[in-house]
Amino acid sequence: MLRNYSGSRTLRDNLQLGSLTAFSAGMVNVTSLIIFFAFTSNVTGHYAILAEEIAKGNWSQVLMVFFWLFLFFYGSFIANYLVINSSKSNYIAHALPLVLEIICLSSVGFYGLYYYQETLFETEILIGIMLLAMGLQNGLTASISNSAVKTTHMTGLTTDLAILVSMFTKKKYRENRQLRDKAKLLSTIAVSYISGGIIAGLIYFAMGFKVFFMVSLFLVFIILYDYMKFRFNLLLRKRRFRGKIGSKRLKLKEMWLDRIKI
Amino acid sequence: MRGILMNITLGLSAIALFIMVTQFGNQPTDDIIGVWKEVSWDYEKVDFLNQSDSLTIDEVMEQTKVQLGESFVIHKAEVWEFIDNSTLKVDFEDGNEEIVDWKLKSKGDILKLTHENNVYEYYTIKELNKDRMVLHFHIDLNARGIVKLTFEKV
Known part of the structure; x- marks a missing residue:
């Protein structure tokens, strides 16, 4: 899921990556909406607000919204920078943005739990950190999947899904496997995003800021899942290899024994 | 090298923006x-x-x-x-x-x-x-x- 890059990715890789990261994005967005009254997994609204504040000449607000947008941009920049500069291991390069995201979200959870006084400055900075985290995630998923997976991009996803559904009214498109796979991926992402949002809402009302630790744990699972899968496959291959070598040695031994007898 | 420079520039821009926000950011709390x-x-x-x-x-x-x-x-x-x-x-x-x-x-x-x-x-x-x-x-x-x-x- 994290290991493969661009063209070498299968539908299964993208489905796993899309569903798991969309789930965490839904969790983050709904939590930020409940606590801070701001969206953090998408920036379309912030662009609109930026334009509105510029038109009003409200420069202090313009500065704040621009800071948020910049953090989202910077998160995506870092994620892709790490991906394209990986020389040793794809897995480490692809896992690093998720590690940074975990640090961001855990910081928000930790601060919210022990220090948050609900001042405006704190709120604005915490929103900024969450936007940075979502930028990291969106940058990573879009980058390694060649833009096939965008987990926080619900406007584009809904549009693409609607286009596909309308195409499926014709038989020739219904029989196109690529289109069917794409529809499967998009609908999985949408369902995961909503599920994440609902679950985060329920967790927040029960546990408050600890919800950010739950999201972080979920991201740790994504990182470890791929690692464990890789180790497991490696172990299987080694055993098979040893099995083949072992049976060859046994045959040779039997042949020599037969010759000695003769 | 260019990538590292770009990274540093963007990082510094983020810090500069943060400082600007703390210094000149909106103060509706004071206005209200x-x-x-x-x-x-x-x-x-x-x-x-x-x-x-x-x-x-x-x-x-x-x-x-x-x-x-x-x-x-x-x-x-x-x-x-x-x-x-x-x-x-x-x-x-x-x-x-x-x-x-x-x-x-x-x-x-x-x-x-x-x-x-x-x-x-x-x-x-x-x-x-x-x-x-x-x-x-x-x-x-x-x-x-x-x-x-x-x-x-x-």
Whole structure:
């Protein structure tokens, strides 16, 4: 899921990556909406607000919204920078943005739990950190999947899904496997995003800021899942290899024994 | 090398923006402190107002309360005194008063009021300057307020 890059990715890789990261994005967005009254997994609204504040000449607000947008941009920049500069291991390069995201979200959870006084400055900075985290995630998923997976991009996803559904009214498109796979991926992402949002809402009302630790744990699972899968496959291959070598040695031994007898 | 330079430049830009935000960022908290007199309460998007002209203003308020839920608190000709960063004193028409906790959310455009009995009110601050404050009863982030409260600074 994290290991493969661009063209070498299968539908299964993208489905796993899309569903798991969309789930965490839904969790983050709904939590930020409940606590801070701001969206953090998408920036379309912030662009609109930026334009509105510029038109009003409200420069202090313009500065704040621009800071948020910049953090989202910077998160995506870092994620892709790490991906394209990986020389040793794809897995480490692809896992690093998720590690940074975990640090961001855990910081928000930790601060919210022990220090948050609900001042405006704190709120604005915490929103900024969450936007940075979502930028990291969106940058990573879009980058390694060649833009096939965008987990926080619900406007584009809904549009693409609607286009596909309308195409499926014709038989020739219904029989196109690529289109069917794409529809499967998009609908999985949408369902995961909503599920994440609902679950985060329920967790927040029960546990408050600890919800950010739950999201972080979920991201740790994504990182470890791929690692464990890789180790497991490696172990299987080694055993098979040893099995083949072992049976060859046994045959040779039997042949020599037969010759000695003769 | 160019990539590292770009990374450093963007990182420094983020730090510079952070410093600018801390120094010149919006300070609605400072602007809001003071005494505000409620001068009007306007209704928007309330369909039944157009259908029935015979309703009195109190009946309209009650119907609005039914529509928006019991957490909706009716404010009429009140004086709001924002004492400090978290304390708001509401002086009612009948001479009573209530101390309410207030906080700003999002980018300072959402006003959250917490009453003693844990009833929350949320307003979108549509306008805030030295003389005038306009609040919209907050329904959700994408909808415009149904109720518009206008205050003037005393």
